[in-house]
Amino acid sequence: MAQNDVLLRCSNLTKVYDNSVLAVDHLNLNIHSGEIFCMLGANGAGKTSTLMLILGFSDPTEGSVEICGIDVNKNPLEAKKHVAYVSENVQLYGNFTARQNLDFFTKLAGRKDATDEDYKNVLLRTGLAEEAHKRKVKGFSKGMRQRLGIAIAIMKQAKLILLDEPTSGLDPKGGMEFLRLIDDMRKEGCGILMTTHDIFRAKEIADRVGIMSSGNLVRVLEKEEVEKSDLEDLYLQYISQNITHGRIVSGKK
Amino acid sequence: MLFQIIRKELLLNLVSFRFIISTVLLFVLIVGSMNIMAVNYTRRLADYSSGVEMHAGDIDKINTRPMFEGFGVTRDPRPAMLGIFSIGLDPIMSRSFMVPGYTMKMGDQGQGGRLFYGVSKLVGVMPEGSKYSNPIFTLFQPPDFVYVINIVLSLLAILFAFDAISGEKESQTLKLMLTNSLPRDVILFGKWIGGTISILLPFCIAFGIGALTLLIRPDISPAEEATSRILVIFVLALLYIAVFFLIGLVFSTFSARSSTSLVLSLFAWVLFVLVIPNLAPVISRQFVSMKPADAITRELERQEREMWGDGGGKRVRAEIPEKVSALEDAWLRRLERQASLAVNISRVSPSAAYIYASSTMAGTGISDYFSARDEVLRHRQELGDARDKFMQDDKSQVIPGLYIKVASDLVPEFRDKRQDFSTSLNDSLIDLGILVVYLIALFMVAFLKFLRYDIK
Ligand SMILES: Nc1ncnc2c1ncn2[C@@H]1O[C@H](COP(=O)(O)OP(=O)(O)OP(=O)(O)O)[C@@H](O)[C@H]1O
Numbered sequence: 001m002a003q004n005d006v007l008l009r010c011s012n013l014t015k016v017y018d019n020s021v022l023a024v025d026h027l028n029l030n031i032h033s034g035e036i037f038c039m040l041g042a043n044g045a046g047k048t049s050t051l052m053l054i055l056g057f058s059d060p061t062e063g064s065v066e067i068c069g070i071d072v073n074k075n076p077l078e079a080k081k082h083v084a085y086v087s088e089n090v091q092l093y094g095n096f097t098a099r100q101n102l103d104f105f106t107k108l109a110g111r112k113d114a115t116d117e118d119y120k121n122v123l124l125r126t127g128l129a130e131e132a133h134k135r136k137v138k139g140f141s142k143g144m145r146q147r148l149g150i151a152i153a154i155m156k157q158a159k160l161i162l163l164d165e166p167t168s169g170l171d172p173k174g175g176m177e178f179l180r181l182i183d184d185m186r187k188e189g190c191g192i193l194m195t196t197h198d199i200f201r202a203k204e205i206a207d208r209v210g211i212m213s214s215g216n217l218v219r220v221l222e223k224e225e226v227e228k229s230d231l232e233d234l235y236l237q238y239i240s241q242n243i244t245h246g247r248i249v250s251g252k253k
Numbered sequence: 254m255l256f257q258i259i260r261k262e263l264l265l266n267l268v269s270f271r272f273i274i275s276t277v278l279l280f281v282l283i284v285g286s287m288n289i290m291a292v293n294y295t296r297r298l299a300d301y302s303s304g305v306e307m308h309a310g311d312i313d314k315i316n317t318r319p320m321f322e323g324f325g326v327t328r329d330p331r332p333a334m335l336g337i338f339s340i341g342l343d344p345i346m347s348r349s350f351m352v353p354g355y356t357m358k359m360g361d362q363g364q365g366g367r368l369f370y371g372v373s374k375l376v377g378v379m380p381e382g383s384k385y386s387n388p389i390f391t392l393f394q395p396p397d398f399v400y401v402i403n404i405v406l407s408l409l410a411i412l413f414a415f416d417a418i419s420g421e422k423e424s425q426t427l428k429l430m431l432t433n434s435l436p437r438d439v440i441l442f443g444k445w446i447g448g449t450i451s452i453l454l455p456f457c458i459a460f461g462i463g464a465l466t467l468l469i470r471p472d473i474s475p476a477e478e479a480t481s482r483i484l485v486i487f488v489l490a491l492l493y494i495a496v497f498f499l500i501g502l503v504f505s506t507f508s509a510r511s512s513t514s515l516v517l518s519l520f521a522w523v524l525f526v527l528v529i530p531n532l533a534p535v536i537s538r539q540f541v542s543m544k545p546a547d548a549i550t551r552e553l554e555r556q557e558r559e560m561w562g563d564g565g566g567k568r569v570r571a572e573i574p575e576k577v578s579a580l581e582d583a584w585l586r587r588l589e590r591q592a593s594l595a596v597n598i599s600r601v602s603p604s605a606a607y608i609y610a611s612s613t614m615a616g617t618g619i620s621d622y623f624s625a626r627d628e629v630l631r632h633r634q635e636l637g638d639a640r641d642k643f644m645q646d647d648k649s650q651v652i653p654g655l656y657i658k659v660a661s662d663l664v665p666e667f668r669d670k671r672q673d674f675s676t677s678l679n680d681s682l683i684d685l686g687i688l689v690v691y692l693i694a695l696f697m698v699a700f701l702k703f704l705r706y707d708i709k
């Protein structure tokens with residue numbers, strides 16, 4: 001691997017949907033190992049679209065994504081070995097217990113070496129140990145499901161972690177615990193890209209913060225800036241400049 | 254990977270409500286229908302035996318020459334044992350029929366314009382009411398094993414499959430699966446195999462138990478070649494269920510929402526199971542229209558009456574046989590064309606193909622029906638020949654009204670010869686092929702659709 005440090009590299013990443021909505025607009029973004037990058041942005045700014053492009057779930061209109069130096073569009077299966085993803089609203093198999101869900105997705109991730117001990121540890125870390133075997137996931141609260149999602153991501157032992165609004169809808173305590181888990185992963189050397197609407201949490205945990213508007217990062221703040229500046233003011237300032245719900249482009253490719 | 258997905262699919266299905274419900278339903282229906290049809294079969298077999306016994310005495314009651322000339326013989330075809338699985342056209346085929354003496358050969362006495370009965374193929378041989386009606390109508394009714402598979406299992410297969418892809422999208426697990434180094438075709442294969450096993454496994458067990466209950470019934474003795482026939486009927490059911498699972502799977506890749514998939518699949522089910530098989534005979538009647546059989550009979554009656562007035566019995570005997578075969582053969586050919594057109598149109602539906610193949614393998618299908626009909630006609634010919642021979646040999650015929658005794662061994666037995674296994678298999682190969690083609694084509698559609706399915 002040439003750039004050991006850079007886990008994710010988006011170059012000129014652009015997505016124009018079939019309905020001519022320009023959701024991501026020449027986005028350039030690098031994520032390094034051991035950092036948490038928080039992506040702020042209004043509804044429809046293109047955050048989820050960006051994550052979908054990174055995962056290769058939609059084809060970029062322009063530009064490219066590399067995960068650990070592997071081009072996602074040219075070699076998706078290889079690239080996906082190094083990325084884990086927790087969606088906005090984790091659902092999973094309602095008729096399985098947490099442990100069964102975890103087991104299935106861990107095996108899909110190709111981890112044949114995972115021991116019972118590993119599972120136990122992860123379930124303890126995510127606070128699911130008690131419920132893991134007893135209850136079916138369909139009876140889980142949103143917070144429990146979200147934690148199970150992160151447990152699955154942890155078990156995969158991927159370098160790059162993508163989180164789409166992981167704390168939305170969690171109570172303050174749940175949100176705190178969630179961030180602690182993410183913090184642990186950072187310490188283990190993962191690179192984390194997290195979208196959020198929660199400016200205060202972002203300020204608390206992020207190494208860097210990016211403000212997204214109309215499909216592009218209009219401002220990226222480094223660690224010191226994040227601590228110094230009034231993030232909320234800054235955010236509102238940028239957002240009000242661009243009322244975004246995706247722009248319509250004409251003459252699409 | 255593939256194994257993991259199959260395993261997951263099985264585990265999830267096993268604990269699902271629909272699995273429990275459908276397993277119970279499947280057991281009750283399959284084991285139940287086999288046993289109800291077995292009881293039905295023993296009843297028909299008893300009817301058959303008593304019919305044979307009763308009609309065997311008919312000949313012995315004949316003791317005068319006029320009685321002999323006019324004697325009728327009633328014959329009882331044996332009901333098909335595999336009607337337990339597919340009753341098909343057996344109720345028509347195994348109905349007793351009477352061959353009246355005057356229809357055996359062209360008789361000597363004037364029959365008021367009905368001498369042609371002796372050479373007619375439409376008069377007198379088949380039981381009243383069933384006279385060469387288009388057999389297709391009768392094919393789609395009774396609640397036998399094939400009916401249960403055709404209607405209920407196809408529906409259950411769809412209920413197992415309709416949300417295979419769209420449901421995983423809704424629960425976002427499709428996305429989560431594909432964040433791994435996992436090709437899409439593996440997911441599709443896994444879901445297909447796992448899902449098909451989940452429905453076929455309880456089916457196989459129910460079938461096994463049903464067949465076992467048949468084996469231990471003291472009142473059923475297996476027919477010839479029954480095992481190989483039942484095996485093919487079993488394989489056909491497997492294929493058919495797999496086809497409907499795939500129909501559900503295909504529609505699950507056509508929509509982002511499982512509710513839409515369900516509506517689409519149910520629509521396809523109604524079309525294939527209910528509409529096409531029932532519409533096909535109607536359409537074929539539009540293309541091959543026919544007069545009712547009675548119209549042909551009346552026409553022949555009219556022509557014969559004319560000849561009686563003009564030339565008498567001599568002319569009747571000289572010309573009628575040709576007229577009869579010209580009119581009737583054309584009519585019968587048309588009937589066969591109408592039937593085969595209906596069959597071919599309905600083959601668009603896997604449900605119809607399944608019924609044709611299964612009833613043929615049970616010996617109760619359309620080809621069995623036509624061959625049974627030919628067998629009846631052949632037997633009438635045989636009876637006519639026997640009668641003529643007896644009349645010639647009977648020197649006493651110069652003295653009318655003499656008491657005679659007919660030796661029963663001069664009257665040929667009716668051998669209801671059924672098609673053998675290889676003929677049946679041969680006849681059902683097209684429909685078996687249609688099911689296989691459906692299987693392959695549907696899988697390809699599902700595959701191509703899923704490769705481009707928007708998983709977001
Ligand atoms: N599949 C799609 N087809 C067409 N347009 C889409 C599609 N997905 C998203 N869009 C549009 O792209 C734009 C960006 O949407 P996206 O979901 O990326 O925003 P977001 O930043 O994640 O918003 P939110 O904060 O509400 O989650 C929106 O205008 C949206 O309507």
Ligand SMILES: [Mg+2]
Pocket residue numbers: 047048049088164
């Ligand atoms: Mg979003």
